[in-house]
Amino acid sequence: MGVFGYIGKNKAIPVLVGGLRKLGFQGFDSTGLAVLEEGGIWITKSTGKLVDLESKLSARTFTSTVGIGHTRWATHGRPCDENAHPHTDCHGNFAVVHNGIIENYLELKEWLISEGHIFRSETDTEVLPHLIEHYYEGDLEATVCKVLNKIEGSYALIVLSCKHPGMLIAARKNSSLVVGLGEEECYLASNFSAIPEYTKKTYVLDDEEIAVLTDGRAQFIDFQGKTKEKEVCEVNWDASVVEKEDYEHFMLKEIYEQPKVLRDTLSGRLADEKVVLKEMSLTPEQITGFNKVAIVACGTAYHAGLIGRSLIERWAKIPVEIDIASEFRYRSPLIDDRTLVIVLSQSGETADTLAALREAKRLGARIVGITNVVGSSVSREAHDVIYTWAGPEIAIASTKAYTTQIEAMVLLALYLSQAKATMPQEWNREIITELKRIPDKASEIFMQVPKIQHMASYIKESSSAFFIGRGLDWAVALEGSLKLKETTYIHAEAYAAGELKHGAIALITENTPIVALNTQRELYDKTLSNVNEIKARGAQVIGFTFKGNDSFGQSVDEVLYLPETINELAPILTVIPLQLLAYYVSLARGNDVDRPRNLVKSVTVE
Numbered sequence: 107m108g109v110f111g112y113i114g115k116n117k118a119i120p121v122l123v124g125g126l127r128k129l130g131f132q133g134f135d136s137t138g139l140a141v142l143e144e145g146g147i148w149i150t151k152s153t154g155k156l157v158d159l160e161s162k163l164s165a166r167t168f169t170s171t172v173g174i175g176h177t178r179w180a181t182h183g184r185p186c187d188e189n190a191h192p193h194t195d196c197h198g199n200f201a202v203v204h205n206g207i208i209e210n211y212l213e214l215k216e217w218l219i220s221e222g223h224i225f226r227s228e229t230d231t232e233v234l235p236h237l238i239e240h241y242y243e244g245d246l247e248a249t250v251c252k253v254l255n256k257i258e259g260s261y262a263l264i265v266l267s268c269k270h271p272g273m274l275i276a277a278r279k280n281s282s283l284v285v286g287l288g289e290e291e292c293y294l295a296s297n298f299s300a301i302p303e304y305t306k307k308t309y310v311l312d313d314e315e316i317a318v319l320t321d322g323r324a325q326f327i328d329f330q331g332k333t334k335e336k337e338v339c340e341v342n343w344d345a346s347v348v349e350k351e352d353y354e355h356f357m358l359k360e361i362y363e364q365p366k367v368l369r370d371t372l373s374g375r376l377a378d379e380k381v382v383l384k385e386m387s388l389t390p391e392q393i394t395g396f397n398k399v400a401i402v403a404c405g406t407a408y409h410a411g412l413i414g415r416s417l418i419e420r421w422a423k424i425p426v427e428i429d430i431a432s433e434f435r436y437r438s439p440l441i442d443d444r445t446l447v448i449v450l451s452q453s454g455e456t457a458d459t460l461a462a463l464r465e466a467k468r469l470g471a472r473i474v475g476i477t478n479v480v481g482s483s484v485s486r487e488a489h490d491v492i493y494t495w496a497g498p499e500i501a502i503a504s505t506k507a508y509t510t511q512i513e514a515m516v517l518l519a520l521y522l523s524q525a526k527a528t529m530p531q532e533w534n535r536e537i538i539t540e541l542k543r544i545p546d547k548a549s550e551i552f553m554q555v556p557k558i559q560h561m562a563s564y565i566k567e568s569s570s571a572f573f574i575g576r577g578l579d580w581a582v583a584l585e586g587s588l589k590l591k592e593t594t595y596i597h598a599e600a601y602a603a604g605e606l607k608h609g610a611i612a613l614i615t616e617n618t619p620i621v622a623l624n625t626q627r628e629l630y631d632k633t634l635s636n637v638n639e640i641k642a643r644g645a646q647v648i649g650f651t652f653k654g655n656d657s658f659g660q661s662v663d664e665v666l667y668l669p670e671t672i673n674e675l676a677p678i679l680t681v682i683p684l685q686l687l688a689y690y691v692s693l694a695r696g697n698d699v700d701r702p703r704n705l706v707k708s709v710t711v712e
């Protein structure tokens with residue numbers, strides 16, 4: 107879901123549709139936009155895809171140079187035209203688009219109804235235009251401030267009014283919003299990726315900040331109406347990275363981009379014998395003072411965190427705990443100023459992850475954010491930030507963000523171990539040398555695509571699949587099974603290979619494909635035995651291991667040999683064929699690969 111706004115000298119409709127298309131990757135079930143025509147607000151909405159909205163728009167010629175748009179993913183009320191944004195007040199003087207949730211909307215709605223307001227949708231958002239209508243006395247800025255002080259929740263919202271045709275007002279709280287500054291024109295978007303096509307100059311709104319756009323200028327005030335100064339931030343993404351180019355899907359393009367982005371993420375961060383993280387401001391004394399590390403993240407980022415846990419414990423010898431961000435606060439974590447909290451988030455805007463970050467900060471912890479989005483909430487709220495230079499990730503299924511997150515965890519684990527001198531220099535050197543080879547080794551995997559397509563045929567008709575592995579392979583199995591689940595809708599479960607025989611092996615029949623990972627050398631024989639136990643139950647096993655591991659290769663039905671690397675870096679390579687496997691199974695099942703059902707790219711609600 108997303109909000110987009112434009113005010114300037116060009117016709118608004120094509121710009122708004124272009125902006126919504128860029129935001130579309132976040133997933134949506136309906137769209138809508140509002141422009142000013144003939145002195146009034148003109149609204150067009152549609153359930154379904156953006157082309158449906160475009161076809162409605164084609165029935166008329168629009169001249170407006172100001173407007174707002176929205177892609178909706180239903181939270182309050184089913185997906186339908188009435189619930190799609192923009193929403194207006196009773197007289198159609200104010201239109202609002204909104205990302206997020208107004209938590210106290212029910213009581214506000216009841217009160218507004220008692221005051222005579224008529225509601226047309228089931229949404230929480232609709233209270234906003236009615237509140238503006240209620241309090242409006244001629245000054246839109248002051249009215250919006252007043253309304254924002256009445257509502258609770260999270261929001262990135264934009265207000266358009268036919269009473270102020272040369273103005274757009276936008277506000278944010280716990281939901282991202284960016285202003286793009288062009289030549290005598292301004293853009294608003296809930297995600298950076300919608301901006302670089304138009305301008306590289308942006309302002310990132312802070313929490314509880316309002317942007318007032320008039321005459322190609324942006325001014326900023328807080329919720330009390332006090333003026334704020336802001337600095338322009340240059341977006342370093344090229345507009346072409348948000349195009350599919352010759353790939354059939356963004357997911358495939360992003361899988362293939364991995365060698366490049368893995369190289370970019372390492373760039374400037376490796377010297378001959380050590381990691382150089384100029385962005386980190388921790389002193390060796392501070393690092394030695396940490397008695398534990400806590401990692402929080404959701405989904406794929408959580409899986410990258412699992413790899414990070416092992417690396418930090420192995421290399422930096424600091425105990426690490428890890429939580430799914432949505433669970434973190436509710437187990438009363440023992441966090442204090444001696445805890446280093448690592449927050450991983452591709453988008454930097456995931457609501458659960460941000461809530462965990464804030465709780466850890468409240469408890470006094472030092473926060474390192476690992477994120478892909480410059481200017482995101484994680485990047486601004488963490489004490490230190492390590493960026494993954496993966497570029498915009500458009501497909502909902504995360505791929506390049508995951509492998510670059512693992513790289514960032516490798517760099518951070520080495521950085522911590524260097525400060526604590528917990529590893530022999532020789533070992534450190536060996537890891538760094540191997541890390542530099544990883545992007546090329548990732549490229550080698552693409553030569554085996556026909557094999558992976560063939561492997562997909564083992565899974566495409568199945569209703570259930572298992573991913574197994576031990577140690578770091580188990581962490582990668584979790585990510586492989588998530589990829590399969592979200593893109594193919596096949597029930598997939600990841601199991602620690604040694605745990606299967608304690609129950610889940612009862613589910614295994616000749617119709618259950620098993621994806622077995624065996625890259626961790628000290629666990630090789632044990633995983634091999636687990637695979638043999640499964641084979642004895644008649645299941646078909648697809649195996650992933652290093653060249654030369656023939657006994658494993660002979661035990662499974664199909665094997666893919668990965669380029670060899672050290673145990674700790676193996677996850678970066680092992681996951682790539684699993685991403686491709688999910689992609690080809692999804693394709694074979696005719697799914698919408700880039701936009702799987704029920705999912706959004708950035709989950710901004712808890």
Ligand code: M6R
Nearest residue numbers: 405406407451452453456503504
């Ligand atoms: O933007 P984030 O990294 O915080 O997102 C976390 C998860 O929502 C995300 O990784 C999700 O699990 C992906 N759809 C997985 O492919």
